[in-house]
């Protein structure tokens with residue numbers, strides 16, 4: 625005998641949408657804009673996102689769980705292998721995909737490079753192609769032949785040119801399109817929730833963002849931030865103890881700078897951003913540690929939450 629609950633039609637829609645694309649295409653910018661919060665860090669450098677970041681959009685009877693993923697690349701070390709596993713898992717779990725593409729990088733001879741194509745072409749999931757950064761084009765008409773090229777491939781359910789950075793009404797334009805591919809389902813998360821990551825994650829990402837913006841060349845790519853202690857206090861400043869992990873002694877010297885001045889400036893910036901995020905004053909205690917080849921060691925990566 626069917627229960628009453630089973631007989632009731634599901635009135636809500638809910639589903640997962642993986643946002644995939646090459647490094648620097650604007651995946652995190654798009655997700656933050658749709659959710660209306662700084663969930664993923666954004667920098668001008670490729671490979672800013674290293675893990676999978678969840679952003680939950682709930683409006684009326686629809687809940688869309690966005691999965692922001694690391695940019696697709698050919699892995700050179702274990703950490704990048706793990707990053708690509710996040711991409712594959714997100715695609716597997718998703719109800720539909722958003723492929724985001726930097727339109728300024730369009731190449732008629734190789735519109736979608738093979739290393740990106742393999743991720744989604746055989747997966748029979750609706751894929752929305754978002755052509756991003758149209759604000760950088762001299763004339764929006766330049767989008768027309770590009771759209772035609774992608775259209776001919778017959779891979780995409782929709783093709784939408786946008787500026788994830790500059791457009792105010794992105795949500796109004798994109799959510800109705802995405803919602804079409806979201807199945808009837810009960811909500812997965814409480815409708816007030818926008819993220820499931822713990823505060824420790826956001827704190828480590830804010831410190832990593834400051835590092836990405838302050839150091840050059842290999843340094844940000846050889847660096848990880850590990851939160852060792854996070855003490856919330858009823859009175860006074862909260863206490864946060866973080867380790868900045870690098871691969872070599874020489875990198876440690878560069879991170880710290882002469883007399884520690886460089887690191888001091890970087891941490892000052894990070895502290896302010898963390899305080900803004902937590903809406904809480906903090907005491908930030910940081911040590912720089914050398915862990916030889918940490919990016920290639922599965923046990924190290926696991927301890928850093930990969």
Ligand SMILES: Nc1nc2c(ncn2[C@@H]2O[C@H](COP(=O)(O)OP(=O)(O)OP(=O)(O)O)[C@@H](O)[C@H]2O)c(=O)[nH]1
Nearest residue numbers: 647648649650651652653668671672673695788789
């Ligand atoms: N002009 C312009 N810049 C954009 C736009 N969208 C993103 N950007 C910039 O592109 C850079 C990369 O943006 P992200 O959102 O970090 O890109 P991502 O795809 O998440 O990059 P990874 O995490 O490294 O894979 C940043 O400097 C953004 O400000 C856009 O619509 N127009």
Ligand SMILES: [Mg+2]
Nearest residue numbers: 651652672673
């Ligand atoms: Mg990103």
